[in-house]
Amino acid sequence: MTVLAIRQLESYSEHSVVFPAFTMELTRHEAVALHTGMNVRSVLLGMLTGKLPVTGGEICINGHIYTGRIREAAPDTGFLLLEEGHYTRLTVKENLRFYSKLYGSGRPVDEIIRMVRLDTKAGVRLSALSHSERKRVQYARLIIQDPQLLICEEPDQNVDNETKLVFRRLVQQVCESGKAVLIITGNMETALSVTNQVYRLDEKGLQAFDIQAGEESSTGSAVSEQDADTYRQSADEAEPLPEEGGHPDSEMSTEDELPDEAGQTLQLFRFEKIPTRMNDKIILFNPPEIDYVESSDGQTRLSIGGELYPTAFKINELEERLHSYGFFRCHRSYLVNLQKVREVITFTRNSYSLVLDDTAKTSVPLSKTKMAELKEMMGLK
Amino acid sequence: MTFSARRxxxxxxxxxxxxxxNLYVTTTLFMPLLMAALFGRMGMGTISSYYIVINMGFILVATYVQSALIAEEKEKNTLRGLMLSPASTMEIFCGKSLLSFIATAVVVTGSILLSNYNPRNMAVIAIALLLSAVFYVGLGTLIGLFTKSVMEASVVIVPVMLIFTSGSLLIPLIEKYPVLAVVEYMPNLQLLELADRVETGAGLGDTLLHLLVILAWVLVIHAVAAYVYKKRMVDE
Structure with a gap:
């Protein structure tokens, strides 16, 4: 059963697009995370809380269709907002008793206090609690409200690990009891920690992240070693998530990488990041982050986001290491990340150039012999 | 929408x-009581001095407490949370007004007792005071809607207090400048006049006009508050 359906919702502010028309559905037992920027987040939440009118498209909550301004959707929807006020002079218990009466909940307050791990603080005024503990009071309020649809804005920003754990459990429980959760966050880690269904919403529209393989190519440095480990385990279990019309980049990398990744698990552990040296510091880069590698005067440099980082490896060594990540030796002294290539330009009959998909539109030379190889790889021959 | 007493x-x-x-607010609650005790002991037994104290009770308790309650919800960003809850606007404001009203009843009764004010017709005075209390609570709601924080509300309350407690001082001025006769229809002056008449032995029938004027004020202030709420809350 669909709890929340957003159909062709779009938003423009003056001359710019906040987000183009998109459609998504959220059914019971489901948690979905939207990875967005702040702009999109505030507009979307404004619409959902009824602060802003729904300008284009419609939002459907529990079968009620809303266009224009959302009103009275409240009983079915619970909001966990980032900037929510608290009655700081009341104790935790008094606060929750008040919410309990307000929402007419029959659940004993003590049980809920234990669920959010505030039992030692039950008699303490909220003004004496830490930010994380107050956030837990907010979670408790939602447990009391017990809504069909839970909408969370940056649910675990600036909170301690215990609170993050409480939040993860809360989402799990809510989903198990047949309710739906929508998390709107700018932090990929938050999104990944609670659900496998992560979408990105920005001015280019709604895109699904293919969590198993897409995670690395899209989040880059945000993915820690630990995540890479779990990723390797899950890669063994075959079947990547269904690609819901996701961007071609991630699909391509899925096909390229998966067999190789499975092989790597047999070698136990292999260090995948490429170390570079800069001002006596060693910086590690995830292969998908690298745009291209260039070698001149016997020095190999990685180009990442327009900056060059020298590395101790020879370009031949890197070619071998990075082959599985979709890197292509396009020239004697260049190794390019094929997923970042946007255009292939022919200058004369014998000289070619690859234009990358970055802001500076960097071009990388492509030698004639390699052109044939590339064409073959792309299936153009 | 259901109207729920539980909420x-x-x-x-x-x-x-x-x-x-909230020490900041509770200390002001004792002000009228202190004044009443002081006036009572000093033996200032005129009707107008009693009503300075009573009006001060109305302003400091009904109006100030009510405005502080609403302004604080806005200041601490909790009003939005309340509005997203199943409680309707009516219920939120009823709950708050009821508290201010009870506090007013307690403080005003206390200050009447302390200042040894014994009206000749208690029933009429009680009705008039009750209506006035409702008016001042409405005034507090209005101030609460206009202000954004408790601090702001306590600044706004000062001129309001001057206007409504200095009622009797204005009477000589009215005699001098007839234009100011309009001021006589202010609810505080109406209350004062009504009390004066009661002391001369007037009953409910004689004071009906004054009661009606106060009632009109009650209706007007609540209508304005409702209008302002609609206008302001939509913007925010």
Whole structure:
């Protein structure tokens, strides 16, 4: 059963697009995370809380269709907002008793206090609690409200690990009891920690992240070693998530990488990041982050986001290491990340150039012999 | 939308607890009582001096407490949360008004007792005071809607207090400048005049006009508050 359906919702502010028309559905037992920027987040939440009118498209909550301004959707929807006020002079218990009466909940307050791990603080005024503990009071309020649809804005920003754990459990429980959760966050880690269904919403529209393989190519440095480990385990279990019309980049990398990744698990552990040296510091880069590698005067440099980082490896060594990540030796002294290539330009009959998909539109030379190889790889021959 | 007494009492109880721990507001509650005790001991037994104290009670308790309750919800960003809850706007404001009203009743009764004011016709005075209390609570709601924080509300309350407690001082001025006769229809002056008449032995029938004027004020102030709420809350 669909709890929340957003159909062709779009938003423009003056001359710019906040987000183009998109459609998504959220059914019971489901948690979905939207990875967005702040702009999109505030507009979307404004619409959902009824602060802003729904300008284009419609939002459907529990079968009620809303266009224009959302009103009275409240009983079915619970909001966990980032900037929510608290009655700081009341104790935790008094606060929750008040919410309990307000929402007419029959659940004993003590049980809920234990669920959010505030039992030692039950008699303490909220003004004496830490930010994380107050956030837990907010979670408790939602447990009391017990809504069909839970909408969370940056649910675990600036909170301690215990609170993050409480939040993860809360989402799990809510989903198990047949309710739906929508998390709107700018932090990929938050999104990944609670659900496998992560979408990105920005001015280019709604895109699904293919969590198993897409995670690395899209989040880059945000993915820690630990995540890479779990990723390797899950890669063994075959079947990547269904690609819901996701961007071609991630699909391509899925096909390229998966067999190789499975092989790597047999070698136990292999260090995948490429170390570079800069001002006596060693910086590690995830292969998908690298745009291209260039070698001149016997020095190999990685180009990442327009900056060059020298590395101790020879370009031949890197070619071998990075082959599985979709890197292509396009020239004697260049190794390019094929997923970042946007255009292939022919200058004369014998000289070619690859234009990358970055802001500076960097071009990388492509030698004639390699052109044939590339064409073959792309299936153009 | 259902009107639920349970939610009103939940809000009332919450606000009571919150208020009782707010030293800033509770200390002002004792001001009228202190004044009443002082006036009573000093033997200033004129009707107008009693009503200075009573009006001060109305302003400092009904208006100030009510405006502080609303302004604080706005200041602490909790009003939005309340509005997203099943409690309707009516219920939220009823809960708050009820608390201010009860506090007013307690403080005003206390100050009447302390200042040894014994009206000749208690029933008429009681009706008039009750109506006035409702008016001042409405005034407090209005101020609460206009201000954004408790601090702001306590600044706004000062001129309001001057206007409504200095009632009797204005009477000589009215005699001098007839234009100011309009001022006589202010609810505080109406109350004062009514009390004067009661002392001369007037009954309910004789004072009906004054009661009606106060009632009109009650209706007007609440209508304005409702209008301002609609206008302001949509913007925010």
């Amino acid at each position: 009103i009492f939940a809000i009332l109880q919450k606000d009571y607890k919150d208020l009782s721990r």
